[in-house]
Amino acid sequence: MISWNQWLPLLVIASSLISGGVIFVLDEKRKLARTVLNLGGAVLKVILVGLMLWGVSRGELYEVHFPLTDGLEFALHASPFSLFFVTLSAGLWLLTTIYAIGYFEDSPHLDRFFGFFSFCVCATTGIALAANLFTFVVFYEILTLTTYPLVVHSGKESALRGGRIYLIYTIVGGAVVMLAAVWLQTIVGSFEFTERGVMADVSPEQYGQLRWIFALLIAGFGVKAAMVPLHGWLPNAMVAPAPVSALLHAVAVVKAGAFGIVRVVYDVYGLEFCRQISVTTPLAIAASITIVYGSMRAIYQDDLKRRLAFSTISQVSYIVLGTAVVGPMATTGGIVHLVHQGIMKITLFFAAGNLATTLGVSKVSEMDGVGRRMPWTMTAFSVAALGMIGMPPTAGFVTKWYLGHGALETGQDWVVGVLVISTVLNAMYFLPIIYVAWFKPPKGAWAKERSAGQLETRWSLLMPPVVTGLLTVLVGLFANMPLSPLDWAKFIVDLEYGQ
Template identity: 40%
Template sequence: MEKVLLVLPLMIPIFSALLITNNRLIKESQITKVVAVTVVLNAILALFSIYINPITHLHILKVNNFLDLYLRIDQLSRLFTLLASFLWVLTAFYAFGYMKSKPRLRQFYLFFTLTLGIVLGIAFSGNLFTLYVYYELLTLSTLPLVMYNGTEQALSSGKKYIIYSFSGATLILFGMMLLYSVTGTMAFSPRGILTYVDSADHSILLLSYIVMFLGFGVKAALVPFHSWLPTAMVAPTPVSALLHAVAVVKSGVFSLIRMTYFIFGATAVRALDAPKYLMPFVVLTIIMGSFLALHQEHLKKRLAYSTISQLGYMLLGILMLNPNGLSGAMLHMINHALIKITLFFIVGAITLKTEKKYIHQIDGLGKQMPISMLCFAIAAISLVGIPPTNGFVSKWYLGLGAMNGNNLGYIFILLLSAFLTAGYLLPIVVTAFFKNNQSNEGNSREVNPHDAEGQIKTVSLDPGKAMLVPIMGLTILIVILGLFPNPVISFLNGIIVDAF
């Protein structure tokens, strides 16, 4: 029974997706109810599996030490499971409001639900082979979501996404074979499986680490493998939010943490001197993403390039190879997920309610959508790293990690990127609240016939509760985690103990 409970969070979304495909059993009007029950029930079962179930590891199918489908739960698994399950519930309810008038809802929710089970499979993976299998399934399940609109642009974006993803997968597989030729195992282990690096194996292990880092870096939008991410913005906003918050890019970051600290180990990576070869890519990702975001007028594309830069922060923390750096990377994985999904939810609400997609079109929008734009302002401030928001906490730990490693140049990079982040996000807030577009204002006002003086009354364009409640809840959480970060930091300390 305990073994069944371990795999239920992975199987229920798949079973639910199969139900959704049956239009006789599940009518169109019932799809959202099925999805709501699935994501909520699955979140509860995931919590039960990772905290209460006594079984924490399970071999599903083992051919040899390489071909081994193996599930294992540790503190890092718990972190990613909690993050994915929580954000999936919020995104589902947001999608109910956003997608209700869209076509092909059955197709959308089929892959939306299926992807949840696959992401949890990544979280539960006990070795590199299992992680690789779920990682590839993630590409296949998210591809139809990227191409959902069916336009020429969507199909082109999907083609680019799958080419980049499969290219990264090829690098990962090559690195896995090199690693296995030396170690004979790929099971995740605290502090890694390499207790030392033999000089005869140095070149093979270094090549293995570098190609796998670049391979997993594709989904983490590592420059120069980043360009698939902005083009994927053609997808509906709930998909964009998941791509940027947890489903794809954070799966890449999670996999890099697994590989670095639970396969190779910090000691071995340091002995290989691998960061020397990879840090230029990471620094370029942080700076280039920020500069490219500055030049985007399209709201979603500006957020997409912002994501590239912010992912660089996480990769920087991973390669620092010290406890504070890794804490900063994991904190930013959590905090960026909450911030960025909030920003995408708001931009989606703007597009849905006003059909505006560009920054120059939102003059005075703060008067029409006061709650949404206030939440946007708070999330933007947090991404810059201004206290008392959660973005400040993760960047503080990244700064501490840079100081621990005597890499003051990284602090300069973090500060420069923070200024650039302010440069591409705060103008959106200023435009919405402090610029007054007469045509916009005219469209948002109507005469109240019950007002004897004929005063003009502003009509709110904030979205309905299905979309607004997740936005407000996430914004409140952004502030709470900035004011009270210690519970999260204490949780992460369990991962730090395993890693070092």
């Protein structure tokens, strides 16, 4: 019999699998039942994750293993790093679900949408909890499949085109990851995620092969993490509805890629070993190029969502950069940015979605004076944008502080240069938006204004960005309190560095 400790990780995944399955079977017209299932599944998941957190803090071990063949095992575990990611995705998913219910209201094919929406989060949780590279790849591919219907949800020609590009990138990326994972397995035997890696017994003759595998893994995961030059799908996927963009950028797809890279560096290869075969500097350079390139492109985008997409390309590579600059401070900065970027970026996308649905505004050039019409939304947006720039006391400041310190600590001063350039560029594409939104008068009537009574827009659209905007400040202000993301990241780093 499997015990409770084995059940719990399965239940965390099943909570959204089952609600997704039932939503598919349900008649599309039964809106209330679907909403209850959606929220019920999301709340249940948050509760289960909470239980798991509580248990882990008391020293419980949550693990489950199913052998599939002699060499392959489907395995889940709740390590501190898994929990870090799973808490992020479960929490933000709940908010995104609320947002999506308000966003779509009565548009067609919602059974399909929310069914795949649930499956998608199920895959993300699986990625977080995967205990070995095989299980990781399984959920990573499922994530590709379940996000496709969300990206093309509108069914318009442009959406299908975006979806096609998304698939080409991710399917090929998935194949590369699979090749690398299998190759690695033939060399190392097993690839259980282990702190400080599994490369202890590898002989120096195999370093060459291991470098190739490393490059393939980074390339494969780099597709989803949108690292330059593999980022082409992300701006095209902007055709997706706003809740999907929020999910892609903050919770699921891009994060899964970044999480994969971090997993490979820390828990498969191990930092020490990565430095030994000298793959960290190329990775840091690739991340830096992505950071600068993404920001440069963002400046020239007039479409708000496209600007945010290029911003994501840039910001997600902070995580990779923190990973590649080997040193406890930088690592802390990289890991904590996993959460910080998620909270900030989801706020920005929620806000962009609100502008589009409430006012019909989707371009930066149309945003004059939106702050007066939608003060709450734009306050949240501004806070998150300032966070992205790295203003204290927001979450973004904490990240950049740790990254910069970490780079100096290990003598890689050039990284500070990258951070400074990036910060300037961030300011160049975010500050104008904040300026026109608050200080310019509206140009005239809004393109497609919809009234929602006393509030500036529906409460279900307003509440999520306000909450995440508030969080952006709170996790920055209380960064040093116990149980803050930073505190947690430090704990993970202590494990990785074996202190």
